[in-house]
Amino acid sequence: MVCARGFRTILLCCLLAAAGNAVSLEIPEDRLPGSAAEHRAAELIARQLAADGIEFEQLDYQAVRSFDQSIPFSYSSIIYVPPAQTSGSYVTLAVPLDQPAAGAYPDLTTGIQMTLDWILTQPERNYAVVFLGGEFSPELQWGSRALAASGRVSGTSPVIYIAIFNAAAVPELVSGSHGRITPRALLEQVSAAFDEYGVEPEFPGLRTASYRLNRNTSLNLVGGLMSQEIPTIGIEFGTPRPARAGEPNIPVAIGTRGYYRDPGSPAAPADSLPANVTAALELAAAQPLAVSVWEELYGIIPWFGGESFIIPETTYLLSILAILTLGFLLAAQKRKVFRRYLHAVTRHFWILLMVFALLFAALIMATWVISIVVEVRGFPGLWEHYLLGFIAAKGAAAFLLSLLLIRLFNHIPHIPHGRFFSAAAVVSSFASLVVLSGITLAYAYSLLVSFVLTIGFSVGRKARTKGFFLLLAPLSLLLPLAGAVQAQDQLLIQAALFNTINGNLLLALLFLPFFLMGIRMHIMLHQRERYRPTILLRFSLLIASFGTASILIILFRVWPFSxxxxxxxxxxxxxxxxxxxxxxxxxxxxxxxxxxxxxxxxxxxxxxxxxxxxxxxxxxxxxxxxxxxxxxxxxxxxxxxxxxxxxxxxxxxxxxxxxxxxxxxxxxxxxxxxxxxxxxxxxxxxxxxxxxxxxxxxxxxxxxxxxxxxxxxxxxxxxxxxxxxxxxxxxxxxxxxxxxxxxxxxx
Structure with a gap:
């Protein structure tokens, strides 16, 4: 389990030296990529390491020639400090040497100074340190690319990348970039070291799924190494989220990587920074990293109370197989019941398709409703500022329209018995589980819970039992919904809200089991004398209409700027x-x-x-x-x-x-x-x-x-x-x- 209960200050870099042994260098603040100031900073660090008898190398950027026909002739060299003691693979700590704009982030300079102080006071270290120049060059991180080409790091030599943009900011673990994610073993080892010291960083959560699907458009510094298949985890302090459409940004943009600095946030003094990264490095270096094909196949599952779990895909797949095995064993013992259910599904399969079509039509019309809001307001980016409002508006509108469309069942002859809808709910729940698992594990784990609850609904005989499972099953989707919002997966949310065909097809498949369970409950209660289906339907329509209208009125009036x-x-x-x-x-x-x-x-x-x-x-x-x-x-x-x-x-x-x-x-x-x-x-x-x-x-x-x-x-x-x-x-x-x-x- 990975603890993520809060956003406390954490681990800056292994970087705390005794005040009496600290070395003060006049590191230039104007260290733009490839500039004379960056060269000067590299010279000062090399001179200090040589004076203290620390072995180091200056790696050549010419190695990058092998990539993309690129020729980085005059960029400053990488300063690479190998481990003093090593046996086999080892961990590398990477720190950026340059900065995105002149004087933009003085804490980056503080991070360089602390890293150097730490090297000078750790003569017996078993991990390497590297200062990377040219990291903030646009599109290409010359330092990371040259380090990967040098052979000093490999697929079994992990890198912990630390960037300090604002020492007083909340630190964040960065677990991937543009189609690649941090190997599970490295993430677990670093997380274990944090837990050992009571550190609670901001954990990536479902952002890992966005990285893996290559949907997260935010730039981060681990991308250069991860694109070369180097296992990397990042620890960034003060990196902002990507600006949303029309979002105010009072500080002037600096550099080319989209970083901003809040002038009002004070920088923490160097002697007050915690030193917990050392523990992470020691633990990662002590446990060899065995990267396999399954290392990037895992999901980070958020839970209540700020907790998260790392679930390997092997465990997830075995869980599905175990549930299916139990289902087949149950069917073998209840053969007559299973045959009746199977016969009902095959005979009335067209009803299942019709229900799916009605739900799909309701979602399309709900998409039109919220699109009208955006169109009338004349602000395409409004939904990004009120995510929950637009999600609630589409959900309420779809529910209202579904209640209206479901009245068409009153005009369809030969409606099947309730057992059909129970069996169809199980079949559709398994289909949605398979489809979403094929897209990403991180958003599919809750459907495994829904599948189990749907089976419980089908097996239950009493109305109260079925009602209990019917209430719990949809709630299992709230966690991935909250995770998608927290991960700021804008592309996924935009597709769910405004993609008329693909997005609504997926939503219809996800909500179809609950819709069928509701119909089964309606049929079951209809057999009771006290049940008044017309009154209940009218009451539901009234509540849904009032809720939809209230949300839409709010969205027509709110404005995010002042x-x-x-x-x-x-x-x-x-x-x-x-x-x-x-x-x-x-x-x-x-x-x-x-x-x-x-x-x-x-x-x-x-x-x-x-x-x-x-x-x-x-x-x-x-x-x-x-x-x-x-x-x-x-x-x-x-x-x-x-x-x-x-x-x-x-x-x-x-x-x-x-x-x-x-x-x-x-x-x-x-x-x-x-x-x-x-x-x-x-x-x-x-x-x-x-x-x-x-x-x-x-x-x-x-x-x-x-x-x-x-x-x-x-x-x-x-x-x-x-x-x-x-x-x-x-x-x-x-x-x-x-x-x-x-x-x-x-x-």
């Missing part, structure tokens, strides 16, 4: 630029990329009111647009060509990327920035260079270059003081993107 919680509107200006110094005071039309409810599409102009749909829009005055210029020069060096790209412009740090195009395949011998070869090696895509200062000169040495030209993109932030809206409930932020070409000018 002056204290304003709506963020991102403005993206795209300009095809000649890359020549020019006067940029002319107005520019911009497209707002937002779910804002004002109008759609939202078109704004600097100093101009545009009203495409008859709606008065906002004034966005801007003093002037940034300037940028670019030129290319070339020198011949033996059989190679040195291409020099010179950029100059406003002293505002842009986000810069560019492509080198050639008529013939390119062969790079040197590049100041990483490059990825595309389009049959005729295009070199140079990765984004964050926080670069103008002027800059970038040099590439390549062979086979014919008729080269550069395609350049430079993003400048729009300063908040240049944007204005009279509406206090709206917060504006944006950027201007220059795109253009510059061709070779020979020197």
């Amino acid at each position: 002056q204290e919680n304003p709506q963020k509107i991102d403005i993206d200006i795209s300009v095809e630029y000649p890359f020549q110094p020019t006067d940029a005071d002319l107005p520019a039309v911009v497209q707002v990329l937002s779910d804002a409810p004002v109008t759609s599409p939202l078109i704004y102009a600097f100093g101009t009111r545009l009203s495409p749909n008859g709606v008065q829009l906002l004034d966005l005055p801007y003093s002037r647009l940034p300037e940028i210029s670019a030129e290319v020069a070339s020198r011949q060096i033996l059989q190679r060509q040195e291409l020099i790209l010179r950029l100059d412009g406003d002293r505002v740090r842009p986000r810069l990327s560019y492509r080198l195009h050639s008529d013939t395949p390119l062969f790079f011998h040197h590049s100041d920035v990483p490059v990825r070869l595309e389009n049959g090696r005729t295009v070199g895509r140079f990765e984004h260079i964050p926080g670069i200062d103008f002027p800059i000169e970038l040099v590439q040495v390549a062979g086979g270059v014919q008729q080269p030209f550069f395609r350049i993109e430079a993003d400048f932030p729009l300063p908040p003081q240049h944007l204005y809206t009279p509406d206090p409930g709206i917060y504006l932020q944006g950027r201007i993107t220059y795109r253009g070409e510059t061709r070779l000018r020979n020197e």
Whole structure:
């Protein structure tokens, strides 16, 4: 069992050294990926390790050449400190050396300092430590990829990745990324170490299922290693959830990985941080990791009171087989009853299909109802802010419509006996169990409970017994529902709410057993003299109508934004630029990329009111647009060509990327920035260079270059003081993107 009762402070990194032995280094705060500051930080760490006689290596990024035709020439090296004592496989502690934006997360620097202090005070450690540079480069984590390519870690050498964005924040275990999840043995070992010290981190829960299904779109730092099949678990402090559509975000976005920092949250001092990660490393290092094909086949099942359970799929499958075996044994002893049930199902199978069709139709109409709410409100992202409200609205509407459609049974001749509906409920419950288990174990475990309760309903003879099982069976779905909401599995919830065909087919299959059980109960009670089916149906219709109407009225009136919680509107200006110094005071039309409810599409102009749909829009005055210029020069060096790209412009740090195009395949011998070869090696895509200062000169040495030209993109932030809206409930932020070409000018 994994304890997850609360969200207390936990384990920062094995990283607590005695205050008297701590070493203070002037680690630069401006450690952008591949920058001089990142190189400087690596040099300081290497110098300190050498001074203390600690063995270390600086791994070469050239190993990454084997991946994706990528060539990361000048990125800083990895500093790898091997274990002092080891026998066989060992654990590696990974810490990011760079940061996503200049001065963005000072606690990342604190984490580096504490890690170094810990190394210097742990001479007998049995696990390795690695400082990874280039981790916050977009799309590619150069450090993680190079570590995987170096052979220092493997499928049996687990990695514990620790990133401290805010030391005062709640820590979280990160158990997967984009189709891969942490091996069960590693997760259990680390969790056991936490329990041993009374630590209660935020546990991934059903987010693990989202990672495994490759549906969780949030970026995290374990993805680079897990994509190379390295068993990894992450411990992140202060990583926010991905922004929802239209969600306010007052702090300015920093870097390229979507991290934000709350300026009001204080950083915890280094000497007050707990040291429980050491226990996790010691335990994981002491128990060899035996990864098998089943290691990523498990589910994390949330339970009441904040508890969670890790259930291997082997255990889950054996449970299903055990229940089926008991069912067949019961059928063997009650052969006559089993034959009657089987005959009823096969003879009236069309009734089962009709009930399924009615339930499916009710769910489709309920989808239309909540879609109308979103359409009328003019805010597609409203449901993300009121998940439970929209789930309740669809459930209530579907229940109301089902009660109306079920009256069609009064006009169908030869309705089968009650035993048919009991048998059909068991069959449909098993079918939903098989289908959802094929999708994911994490969301299917509750259907195993429902299947058992459905069998109990079918076996029970008295109305009270059947009523007891009928009430319990649907409740078993509440836990996965709460887990999906807690895991913020937006794609799954959106499919369940708004996917007219596939989503409603799955929902109809899930709720069909309970619907059939309700019909069986209705038939059973109908035989009693005191039972008044018409009165009960009318009362149910009244309650369902009142509940549906109340929820819809609330959804039509609520609004998630206010002056204290304003709506963020991102403005993206795209300009095809000649890359020549020019006067940029002319107005520019911009497209707002937002779910804002004002109008759609939202078109704004600097100093101009545009009203495409008859709606008065906002004034966005801007003093002037940034300037940028670019030129290319070339020198011949033996059989190679040195291409020099010179950029100059406003002293505002842009986000810069560019492509080198050639008529013939390119062969790079040197590049100041990483490059990825595309389009049959005729295009070199140079990765984004964050926080670069103008002027800059970038040099590439390549062979086979014919008729080269550069395609350049430079993003400048729009300063908040240049944007204005009279509406206090709206917060504006944006950027201007220059795109253009510059061709070779020979020197």
